[in-house]
Amino acid sequence: MRLSDVAYGVAGRRLLDGVELTVPAGRSASVMGPSGCGKSTLLMCLMGLIRPGSGTVEVAGQDIMRLSARGLAAHRRRHIGMVFQFGELLPELTPAENVMIASLLAGDAVDDARSRAEKLLADLGVPEAAATQDLSGGERQRVAVARALVNTPALLLADEPTGALDGEQREAVADLLFSTPREHGCTLIVVTHDASVARRADIQLRFHEGRLVSAQEER
Ligand SMILES: Nc1ncnc2c1ncn2[C@@H]1O[C@H](COP(=O)(O)OP(=O)(O)OP(=O)(O)O)[C@@H](O)[C@H]1O
Ligand SMILES: [Mg+2]
Numbered sequence: 001m002r003l004s005d006v007a008y009g010v011a012g013r014r015l016l017d018g019v020e021l022t023v024p025a026g027r028s029a030s031v032m033g034p035s036g037c038g039k040s041t042l043l044m045c046l047m048g049l050i051r052p053g054s055g056t057v058e059v060a061g062q063d064i065m066r067l068s069a070r071g072l073a074a075h076r077r078r079h080i081g082m083v084f085q086f087g088e089l090l091p092e093l094t095p096a097e098n099v100m101i102a103s104l105l106a107g108d109a110v111d112d113a114r115s116r117a118e119k120l121l122a123d124l125g126v127p128e129a130a131a132t133q134d135l136s137g138g139e140r141q142r143v144a145v146a147r148a149l150v151n152t153p154a155l156l157l158a159d160e161p162t163g164a165l166d167g168e169q170r171e172a173v174a175d176l177l178f179s180t181p182r183e184h185g186c187t188l189i190v191v192t193h194d195a196s197v198a199r200r201a202d203i204q205l206r207f208h209e210g211r212l213v214s215a216q217e218e219r
Contacts, residue, residue: 001155001187006045006055007210008038015041016052017210023203025154026181028188030198032215033207039191040085043157046189047080048072060154077106081148083158083177085191089140089147091133095126099146106151113150120146124176137164145173149180156180158190162197174200 001023008016015038023029033039044050045057048064057064060079067075081102089098099117104110121128124142126135135143141164148156158177162170178200181188192198198215206215 001046001060001189002056002058003042003045004056004058006052006057008041008045008050008052010041014210016045019055019210019212021205021212023187023189025187026185027203028178028181028190028201029203029205030201030215031189031191031205031207031212032193032195032198037207038210039207040159043082043159043189043191046155046157047076047082077102078151079154081151081153081156083141083144083148083156083161085159085163089132089143091131093132095121095130095132095135095139095143095146096128098132098143099150102147103150108151116150117146120149125172138166138169141165142169142173145176149176152184152186154186156186156188158188158192160192161190162192162194170194170197 003019003021006016006019007014019042031039041050045052046059062075064072064075096114096117099120100113103113103116124146126139126142141161145161161177162173165173174197177188177190180186190197190201198204204215205212
């Protein structure tokens, strides 16, 4: 993926001000920065859910700003997996259905979608029988990770994926996330407040005055 000279303002404030970011397939990047600096906004630009005022956004070899609304939605379903900051699961569906829905929307067969969803949830240690609304915060977050992975996306985005997890679970989720670029050749971008998670990324960045700068030489 590639962001070039991306600018985006909200309520008279320039949140993104010339963001440059290139992460090749098979590599990971982490983004840190204080609350409200624009980290989630940056991920929304990559998903095509908000349109920057200027600049280019390239995902899976496609300049997404050139796509129609319908083309953008299809491109997102096929190529992008997102772990949302607050999970965003549907409580009336089971955990497996919450994961399957992403692959069904991308056009996969039900049996195929179900078996991949169940395997991912088992790998992540989510109890099979529980209803989504009865899961703990950490278990919900792991379901959200499984949903983002189920389509083996070209671009995997994660917004604070370990925020609700204790030490051991945090390691398990981080292991799974950071193994995906190596195993599936996708690009991973993780927004985090956790320096130990950020340090696992190949490219470590932080926000500075609306841009991304390297965080590596500071550590
Ligand atoms: N539609 C909007 N109107 C006004 N302000 C907005 C709007 N959307 C976002 N903001 C503001 O933009 C800023 C950046 O929000 P964003 O969610 O990207 O922050 P963040 O870096 O992800 O923070 P956190 O670490 O708390 O998740 C915040 O101050 C937020 O209040
Ligand atoms: Mg955020």
